[in-house]
Amino acid sequence: MTNRSGRLSRRRAIEAALAVPLSWAGFAAHAQDKPPLRLLVGFPPGGNVDYAARLLAERLRAPLGRSVIVENKPGAGSRIALAEIKRSAADGSTLIVSVDAAFTIYPHTVAKLEYDAQKDFTPIVRIATYDYAIAVAASHPAANIREFMAWAERHPKEASYASPGSGSGPSFVGQELARIFKVPLTDVPYRGGQAANTDLVGGTIAAAVGVLPDMLELHRSGKLRVLAVGGSRRNALVPEVPTLREQGVDFEGDITIGVYAPRGLPPAQTLALGRTISEQLAGADMKSALDRQGLTPAPLSGEQLAVLHAAELRKWDALIRATGYVPQ
Structure with missing residues (x-):
């Protein structure tokens, strides 16, 4: 007992x-x-x-x-x-x-x-x-959004981004970037952020437009690089990452x-x-x-x-x- x-x-x-x-x-x-x-x-x-x-x-x-x-x-x-x-x-x-x-x-x-x-x-x-976020693999040459869009213009066949699916918020954020910079980007729908991030880290796709919580640990560990967040101010969890608006992109969300x-x-x-x-x-x-x-x-x-x-x-x-x- x-x-x-x-x-x-x-x-x-x-x-x-x-x-x-x-x-x-x-x-x-x-x-x-x-x-x-x-x-x-x-x-x-x-x-x-x-x-x-x-x-x-x-x-x-x-x-x-x-x-x-x-x-x-x-x-x-x-x-x-x-x-x-x-x-x-x-x-x-x-x-x-x-x-x-x-x-x-x-x-x-x-x-x-x-x-x-x-x-x-x-x-x-x-x-x-929680913030929208745009990321590339750690090995990608782009350090910010403008550099990525310039790269995409020079590499049109590789200029694609992973998103959680057609009709999702991240998908439209990617399309808005393409419209603002007048550079075509191909939206590649994935089933969830984890699958997209796996391919991003592995170099299968050039970029991903998703949400910060799904990318946070990979960014902190140096496996991918978040280029921008979509909020009205920098996110306290990644204060080193500028917002889209700080980089001259007319989008906030x-x-x-x-x-x-x-x-x-x-x-x-x-x-x-x-x-x-x-x-x-x-x-x-x-x-x-x-x-x-x-x-x-x-x-x-x-x-x-x-x-x-x-x-x-x-x-x-x-x-x-x-x-x-x-x-x-």
Whole structure:
């Protein structure tokens, strides 16, 4: 039979591993009286959105007094999960953690979108942002965007870039670079950033346009070189890398991770949820955990997030039209 001190040591070890407060046992008994809060994620486990959702789930259980579970429902670029949220009751029991492309890019790229991006959801809070990034292999001669585009002009047959797929944000960023510099670039769609980065490091493709979290460790280890980030200011995780705008490129943009409810969630409940989530984001441990993934805590209220989406919707409309992209 295990003695009391042994049981206590194991309990403390488990609590430390899960980063749960020591009051967990009392909370768990109370939480059994409430139905769990479901956080849907429209992507497989392990990605940036899933990572943010699981961090949030850990930290919301105690302040909400209920269990919080993450459910991955991947497919169709997260549109399967978004369709489920649209059908869910607006009672705060089912939310989605999503990137903003679902509300700002998909309306311009998906011919038959299953939802109205501006009417079918209630924005609750922005959790974090992460940057678009343009990279080349460490052996590539280009040290910045202008040098890469000059190289691409001299080597038209090799002037290609990997992207997460036609119709994605990074794909359009690459096309925008080609338009601004008047240098043709071939978009080569890949299934995910890891496959693209493998070919980039191996020299199979000249460049990649993706997101900083997928490139961060390879850049730090010297296996590839990030030439630019797309945000409004340099990213604190790679302060040596200039923005596109610093290099004279008229583009600015990043990816937002936010929390959304079905349309009709009462304003008081929306505000309370948003405040609770923002309080968790303010903790030093949360910032450190997000930093490790290449994400930047960036809380905005639901109202502010809706205003941001409206502006981004207009921006991407103009940019995507300029590429001649036909909705699929």
